[in-house]
Amino acid sequence: MDLYREIILDHARNPRYSGVISPADVDHEERNPLCGDRLHLTLRLGEDGRIADLAWDGEGCAVSQAVASMLSEEIIGKTLDEVRAIGKEEVLEMVGIPLTINRVKCALLALKTLIIGTRGLTEWQSVEDEE
Numbered sequence: 174m175d176l177y178r179e180i181i182l183d184h185a186r187n188p189r190y191s192g193v194i195s196p197a198d199v200d201h202e203e204r205n206p207l208c209g210d211r212l213h214l215t216l217r218l219g220e221d222g223r224i225a226d227l228a229w230d231g232e233g234c235a236v237s238q239a240v241a242s243m244l245s246e247e248i249i250g251k252t253l254d255e256v257r258a259i260g261k262e263e264v265l266e267m268v269g270i271p272l273t274i275n276r277v278k279c280a281l282l283a284l285k286t287l288i289i290g291t292r293g294l295t296e297w298q299s300v301e302d303e304e
Contacts, residue, residue: 180269181270182239184238184243185236185242188238188239189243190229190242191228192228193215193230194216194217197217198216198217198218199216199290200214201214201290202286203290208234208275209233210279212237212241213231213286214283214286215227216228216290222252223251223252227249229283233282234276236268236276236279237280237282240264240267240281243268260284260300261300261303264280268280285297288300
C-alpha cells in the first residue's frame with residue numbers, strides 16, 4: 174500500500190498532462206460539490222480518431238488530481254470507443270488503496286469529467302449506478 178500512496182503523491186505533485194489545450198475537440202469541466210474539487214478536461218482527436226493530445230486543469234485533493242494524471246496516461250493514444258471500456262472499477266484499481274465513500278467521489282471525478290465530456294450525462298449516470 175505504501176507504493177500506491179507514493180504513486181498517488183507523485184502524480185499529485187507532478188501531474189502529467191496538466192494545462193489546457195486550444196482548440197480542443199472536447200472541453201468539459203466538472204466539480205465535486207461535496208468537497209469542491211474541480212477538473213477541466215480538454216482533448217484533441219487525431220485524424221485516426223485517437224486521442225492525440227489532452228490536458229487537465231483543476232484543483233482539489235491529492236486523490237482527485239492524481240487520478241486525473243493517471244487516467245490521462247491511460248487514455249492518451251486510445252479511441253473514444255476504447256476509452257468507453259474504462260469503468261469505475263478500473264479507476265479504483267489504478268488508485269490501489271481503500272478509499273472512504275467521500276474519497277471514491279474524488280477518485281471518480283476525472284472519469285466523470287471524461288465520460289460527460291465525451292458521451293453525456295446519461296452515460297455517466299449508467300456508469301455511476303454500476304455496482
